[in-house]
Amino acid sequence: MVPLSYYLVLGGILFACGVTGFLIKRNIITIFMSIELMLNGVNLSFVAFAAQWGKLSGQIFVFFVMVVAAAEAAVGLAIIISVYRTRETLNVDQVNLLKL
Amino acid sequence: MTPSLHLWLVPVLPLIGAAINGLLGKRFSRLAVAAIALTFCGAAFAMALWVALRFSSLPVPLTDYVAPWIRAGNFQADFAFYLDQLSLVMMLVVTGVGFLIHVYAVGYMWEEGGFYRFFSYLNLFMFFMLTLVLASNYLLMFIGWEGVGLASYLLIGFWFTKDSAAAAGKKAFIVNRIGDFGFLIALFLLIKHFGSLNFAEVFQKIAPMNAETAGAGLLTAIGLLMMVGAAGKSAQLPLYVWLPDAMEGPTPVSALIHAATMVTAGVYMVARSHVIFDRAPTALTVVAIVGTLTALFAATIGICQTDIKKVLAYSTISQLGYMFLACGVAAYSAGIFHLMTHAFFKGLLFLAAGSVIHAIGGEQDMRKMGGLRDHIPATYWTMTAATFAIAGFPPFAGFFSKDEILWRAYASPHGSWVYWLIGVITAFLTSFYMFRLWFLTFFGEYRGDAAGTQTHGSIHAVGGQAGVSVPHEHGHGGIHESPKIMLVPLAILAFLSVFGGWIGSHRFEMFLAPVFGEATRLVAAAPEQAGQITGMEHLEWMFTAISVAAAALGLYLAWLLYQSRPQLPQKIAEALGGFYHAVANKYYVDELYAILFVRPVVDGSTRILWQAVDQGVIDDTLNDSADAARSVSDSVRHMQSGNLRSYAGWVALGAAGVIAYMVWRGVR
Numbered sequence: 001m002v003p004l005s006y007y008l009v010l011g012g013i014l015f016a017c018g019v020t021g022f023l024i025k026r027n028i029i030t031i032f033m034s035i036e037l038m039l040n041g042v043n044l045s046f047v048a049f050a051a052q053w054g055k056l057s058g059q060i061f062v063f064f065v066m067v068v069a070a071a072e073a074a075v076g077l078a079i080i081i082s083v084y085r086t087r088e089t090l091n092v093d094q095v096n097l098l099k100l
Numbered sequence: 101m102t103p104s105l106h107l108w109l110v111p112v113l114p115l116i117g118a119a120i121n122g123l124l125g126k127r128f129s130r131l132a133v134a135a136i137a138l139t140f141c142g143a144a145f146a147m148a149l150w151v152a153l154r155f156s157s158l159p160v161p162l163t164d165y166v167a168p169w170i171r172a173g174n175f176q177a178d179f180a181f182y183l184d185q186l187s188l189v190m191m192l193v194v195t196g197v198g199f200l201i202h203v204y205a206v207g208y209m210w211e212e213g214g215f216y217r218f219f220s221y222l223n224l225f226m227f228f229m230l231t232l233v234l235a236s237n238y239l240l241m242f243i244g245w246e247g248v249g250l251a252s253y254l255l256i257g258f259w260f261t262k263d264s265a266a267a268a269g270k271k272a273f274i275v276n277r278i279g280d281f282g283f284l285i286a287l288f289l290l291i292k293h294f295g296s297l298n299f300a301e302v303f304q305k306i307a308p309m310n311a312e313t314a315g316a317g318l319l320t321a322i323g324l325l326m327m328v329g330a331a332g333k334s335a336q337l338p339l340y341v342w343l344p345d346a347m348e349g350p351t352p353v354s355a356l357i358h359a360a361t362m363v364t365a366g367v368y369m370v371a372r373s374h375v376i377f378d379r380a381p382t383a384l385t386v387v388a389i390v391g392t393l394t395a396l397f398a399a400t401i402g403i404c405q406t407d408i409k410k411v412l413a414y415s416t417i418s419q420l421g422y423m424f425l426a427c428g429v430a431a432y433s434a435g436i437f438h439l440m441t442h443a444f445f446k447g448l449l450f451l452a453a454g455s456v457i458h459a460i461g462g463e464q465d466m467r468k469m470g471g472l473r474d475h476i477p478a479t480y481w482t483m484t485a486a487t488f489a490i491a492g493f494p495p496f497a498g499f500f501s502k503d504e505i506l507w508r509a510y511a512s513p514h515g516s517w518v519y520w521l522i523g524v525i526t527a528f529l530t531s532f533y534m535f536r537l538w539f540l541t542f543f544g545e546y547r548g549d550a551a552g553t554q555t556h557g558s559i560h561a562v563g564g565q566a567g568v569s570v571p572h573e574h575g576h577g578g579i580h581e582s583p584k585i586m587l588v589p590l591a592i593l594a595f596l597s598v599f600g601g602w603i604g605s606h607r608f609e610m611f612l613a614p615v616f617g618e619a620t621r622l623v624a625a626a627p628e629q630a631g632q633i634t635g636m637e638h639l640e641w642m643f644t645a646i647s648v649a650a651a652a653l654g655l656y657l658a659w660l661l662y663q664s665r666p667q668l669p670q671k672i673a674e675a676l677g678g679f680y681h682a683v684a685n686k687y688y689v690d691e692l693y694a695i696l697f698v699r700p701v702v703d704g705s706t707r708i709l710w711q712a713v714d715q716g717v718i719d720d721t722l723n724d725s726a727d728a729a730r731s732v733s734d735s736v737r738h739m740q741s742g743n744l745r746s747y748a749g750w751v752a753l754g755a756a757g758v759i760a761y762m763v764w765r766g767v768r
Contacts, residue, residue, distance in 0.1 A: 019752055022745070022748050022752075023748055023749055023752065024745075026745075031744075031745075092743075092745060093743060093744075093745075095744070096741070096742030096743055097742070
């Protein structure tokens with residue numbers, strides 16, 4: 001059996017990739033995908049713990065996360081489309097009207 | 101139980117008049133305003149007369165209870181009015197003289213702006229003054245006491261666009277506050293030690309107490325503090341300074357408030373509290389000394405004044421000094437008697453002076469008058485009556501009351517020949533400066549420029565700023581007699597000034613005996629003096645002769661200096677040099693007070709309270725904290741860059757921080 005720590009390290013790596021992508025990328029869609037990556041990293045550690053301890057609650061939580069992520073993807077993509085229509089760019093550095 | 105007297109109507113009637121004129125008067129015609137003011141004031145007078153006529157059948161002293169006011173624990177102060185011989189006399193003087201002056205004022209103020217305002221204030225004053233004299237407890241009396249101060253302030257500053265008038269109003273109000281402070285402390289002491297402010301209750305509790313012969317005690321303290329209040333209201337040393345300035349007000353105001361009624365409130369208060377003063381000989385002595393010194397001091401200043409109203413103002417202070425002298429030797433009825441006759445002749449003097457001022461177009465400087473006898477005969481004759489009355493010539497009113505005071509100043513057990521001597525000197529000075537005024541105004545050549553050319557504009561220009569000037573209905577080519585509506589009150593007051601004293605001080609004393617009876621008994625109880633009084637009748641006649649001689653000497657000297665040889669005063673003034681200047685400048689008392697009290701307060705307020713405390717502490721605390729918040733925000737707001745990734749970076753950094761902290765804690 002693959003030890004728990006392997007899953008956790010993989011989950012951590014996935015999360016770190018997501019964070020890094022979120023911070024350095026400028027394209028809003030890439031950023032969006034980085035968020036998904038972070039969510040999946042977390043999901044992985046959830047299911048790993050669930051399998052380890054033989055509890056269902058971790059897996060149920062993952063379903064919730066996936067549902068919310070799906071809803072988020074729908075809303076987020078809609079926002080991205082409308083941002084592109086008004087600003088004609090997907091570069092987040094240029095979407096800064098709220099700046100002081 | 102007699103049917104209710106409705107005594108409360110006496111003060112409330114003028115209040116209604118004041119309310120109607122004050123609230124609605126702007127839309128009324130002058131005639132309507134005058135009618136309303138006179139009706140309500142006259143109604144109060146009629147009511148007072150009605151009470152006076154029924155007086156002998158009333159069970160005095162009676163209390164007319166109106167409504168509860170303050171009830172806290174055992175302490176109780178209600179709206180209730182108190183009628184006894186003393187308040188009856190005061191009520192009649194206030195309503196009677198007040199009504200006459202109201203009538204006069206209709207004529208005098210007819211062309212002034214703010215006509216309705218003037219009569220509203222005047223009626224308001226009547227309300228407060230009547231509350232003061234009719235109150236059945238010290239607290240209600242204090243309401244009246246403060247109220248007349250308010251009315252006085254409003255009326256002195258009636259021509260409020262004139263700086264000097266506004267300043268004089270403030271001065272009167274502020275100086276009075278000092279006196280009120282003393283009065284209030286006296287009231288607190290009464291509450292603390294006797295648990296009540298009702299006259300009947302307090303006096304009943306004090307009655308069994310013995311006189312505080314050896315120096316100070318509770319009653320002495322109360323008496324002295326009351327005297328502080330009286331000195332403020334009645335313009336005695338050292339708080340007299342507001343009264344001469346109060347002459348900035350219209351002349352009827354000077355007559356009513358600053359001569360006949362309000363300024364006598366202090367005398368009334370001392371007389372009303374005689375139960376306290378009788379048992380505090382030290383306080384009585386202070387009252388007598390203050391009164392005597394004020395009488396002399398003010399009389400000397402009066403000699404050198406050139407403004408006709410200022411002379412009368414100092415004369416008022418001086419005569420009030422006589423009243424306090426009388427109270428100070430426990431001759432309260434003599435003081436009240438002088439209060440009454442003084443209300444007649446001093447009211448008349450002011451009204452006549454107003455008539456003179458009116459006649460020559462607003463000039464108040466006596467050096468620019470003269471020879472007016474033929475131009476304004478009615479004013480001349482009434483003023484003559486008043487002048488002889490105040491100088492103390494028999495059989496005029498002032499003679500009886502002043503003579504009684506001088507006699508008592510010597511003969512009373514509390515008296516002394518020093519009081520008498522200063523009193524006689526003052527009587528001489530009084531006679532001198534009053535006849536000086538009389539000669540300067542009515543005799544010799546006319547020295548002004550009102551004849552022919554000057555129109556009536558100047559007197560009304562001042563008031564005209566506050567309202568609309570209305571053209572006068574009769575011609576103002578030159579010196580002219582006042583209209584009938586002004587002359588009739590003059591005539592009535594002249595009648596009273598001549599015959600008002602014929603009541604006789606003895607009969608007056610008998611009438612007031614139920615009020616002051618105890619005082620008389622206490623006085624008579626002093627054994628070594630009692631026998632002496634009976635054997636002094638020939639001495640009394642001699643004293644009378646001396647005081648009349650003093651008055652005659654004053655008349656002669658005034659005639660000599662201002663009629664016979666008018667160049668002499670100038671030479672005397674030059675010979676006296678510095679002393680003359682000191683007197684002419686009112687002994688520099690105003691300047692002294694300015695240095696001692698006014699400047700420190702003004703400077704302290706400016707430098708410490710305003711610049712240091714208000715600007716330095718209060719404002720700066722606020723400004724500095726606002727500045728600090730601003731600069732902190734300024735530096736922090738750059739975090740809000742609008743750059744999405746920088747926000748995310750902060751979030752990640754924060755999360756990393758939290759996790760690091762938890763890991764670190766977890767390890768421990």
